[in-house]
Amino acid sequence: MSYKKPYEGLKVIDFSQGVAGPYCGMLLAQQGAEVIKVEPMDGDWARNLGQEYGEHSAFSVAANLGKKSIVIDLKNQKSLQIIDKIIKDVDVFIEGFRPGVIDKLGLGYERLKKNNPKLIYLSISGFGQKGPMSKKPAMDPVIQAFTGFMSENKGPDDIPHRTPVIMFDMATALYAMQIISATIFARISEKFGKKIEISLMESAAAFQSIRLMSGYMEGPYKHASSPSGTFKTKDGWIQLIVVKNHEFNKFCDAVGWNKFKDDPRFSSNTKRREHENFLTKEVQKLFVNKPTDYWKNLLDQYQVQNEKVQSYKELVESNQSKELNLISWLDQPTTGKLWPIPNIPGLSKLIENDSNSSAPSLGQHTKEILLSQGYTNEEILNLKIQKIIA
Secondary structure: OOOOOOOOOOEEEEOOOOOHHHHHHHHHHHOOOEEEEEEOOOOOHHHHOOOOEOOEOHHHHHHHOOOEEEEEOOOOOOHHHHHHHHHOOOOEEEEOOOOOHHHHOOOOHHHHHHHOOOOEEEEEEOOOOOOOOOOOOOOHHHHHHHOOHHHHOEOOOOOEOOOOOOHHHHHHHHHHHHHHHHHHHHHHHOOOOEEEEEEHHHHHHHHOHHHHHHHHHHOOOOOOOOOEEEEEOOOOEEEEEOOOHHHHHHHHHHHOOHHHHOOHHHOOHHHHHHOHHHHHHHHHHHHOOOOHHHHHHHHHHOOOOEEEOOOHHHHHOOHHHHHOOOEEEEEOOOOOOEEEEEOOOOOOOOOOOOHHHOOOOOOOOHHHHHHHOOOOHHHHHHHHHOOOEO
16 A cells, blocks of 8 residues: 555456446556456447447546456356355445346345455446436436536527536546545444445536526526626637626726726626626627637736637647646557547556556456466366356
8 A cells, every 4th residue: 555556455346337437446446456347248338339449439448447357247147156256355346237237136235245244335326226217227418417407508509408528427436436435444443344325316416516506596597707608709719707806807907998997887796797698798799809819818918717618639739738747648458549548636647558557458357367266277268168258
């Protein structure tokens, strides 16, 4: 154990697929845990989500760095003997099946804790383990719709839109990671492990807590300050936010709004919000006449909060990203591509040829893991012939 690898010696078995559970397991791996990813014969479905590159997609690379992959047919009852052997010495169990499925596979918490009393067992679901919607499948876009996010994420067409950033899957992974970390710490003085249940719905609600509360109490979204928002320029878009009075004064100085600077209608944020429609139209009339870089440089000079609306390519290639080592360029098994992978905040930079910097190919470590459990080469071959493993 060290600051670099605080979870060194911790063993994790990850049965989850997609993003929420796998990303949580990936974070544990990045901090030193040995994470065994158990995949079905055709692999985690995230490998085929979006554009495929060999045996990977952007989803499967980001969520599985640093893991070992073993392929087992969980529907074959004989697979339980293998799983039981591995789980006996495991600290953390992660699963993301719909409620009830894991018990049918013989891997429910009540059964496993008999052989491993100190097991920390994490169950991730879409809508929770109980309730009228508990059995309903739920990927991130569905959760965006159900939890209110899409109702306010409207474009100029006034149509509710999903965001392609799978933020509620990622939020669920982060909430799961923090509760696992706390549970690992608490387990030091406990005789038994614990079952943890977390859902995308709960995570989405918590992630949106400020807007959820204000939305429930006050109704549809309004800017918390004015003038603020995304404005069209001559050649693109720029984001502006003005909150405090001195920021409004600086904005007026920057754009030559001397007549508005001392206008009593705009003497506080509360009053400026009352006149938001007017201010928004006035800002838009200004900004559309000059290119984005002009406004960005001018507002930066006057220390007014703003930023150009960039593409991901522009982010990756920006000087600020390079200065902070935001991105590591890494090859991944079977893909034949270098991937721009964001480094995990607070952790060491991902580097080429390091186990933490590689997402495994399908079943890459099956033989290695079984050999470590005492299986012979002949027994492993026999399991393969029986199609229990691949």
